[in-house]
Amino acid sequence: MPDLNSTRFPVNVDAALREAGWQPGRWDMKLAEEWADTLRAHVTPAGHRHSVFPAAVEAWAEFGGLHVTAPGHGRQIAPAAVRFDPLAGIHLARTLGDLGRALDTELAPLGEESEHRAVLAMDVEGRVYSIDHTGDWYLGRDLDAALSTLITGTQPTRLVAGA
Numbered sequence: 001m002p003d004l005n006s007t008r009f010p011v012n013v014d015a016a017l018r019e020a021g022w023q024p025g026r027w028d029m030k031l032a033e034e035w036a037d038t039l040r041a042h043v044t045p046a047g048h049r050h051s052v053f054p055a056a057v058e059a060w061a062e063f064g065g066l067h068v069t070a071p072g073h074g075r076q077i078a079p080a081a082v083r084f085d086p087l088a089g090i091h092l093a094r095t096l097g098d099l100g101r102a103l104d105t106e107l108a109p110l111g112e113e114s115e116h117r118a119v120l121a122m123d124v125e126g127r128v129y130s131i132d133h134t135g136d137w138y139l140g141r142d143l144d145a146a147l148s149t150l151i152t153g154t155q156p157t158r159l160v161a162g163a
Helices: 011-020 031-041 054-063 085-103 143-151
Strands: 109-112 118-121 128-132 134-142
Touching: 011 143, 031 054, 031 085, 054 109, 054 118, 085 109, 085 118, 085 128, 109 128, 118 134, 128 143
Parallel strands: none
Antiparallel strands: 109 118, 118 128, 128 134
8 A cells, every 4th residue: 555645755855846836647748749849840050959758758748847946955065946948958959969979878958957057958768967067967867866866955976978
């Protein structure tokens, strides 16, 4: 029998998500499909295109349009505000493609953190990354873990070239 008092997320992450408008079962596939179509149609002047795959579309459907603000202080670093809008990364098709090749996967944009300080991306397996001016960061094995990292202010893992 499932524990009805447990949540999918840690309590503070769950509270931040609910404050932003998320609830279990939230699903806006129409918005996710519009974003998928826009990303597929975008081609950079050099011919780079975005990858669109089921894990990203599902994340957009569940969390799309939310602006999540972290309550309180972070554990190790300042917690990040998260805005779920993959079009925040529309002009980064080459950057996401290059990182995807380095990781031997494909990446799709998810949104951004902390008012344009970093772009969030997801790979085909559901792992989540952050790309900012200081480098590339691994946030978690799935979106739930990444949200916990961002909202609780847990130090993410920096990706190191050749490692």
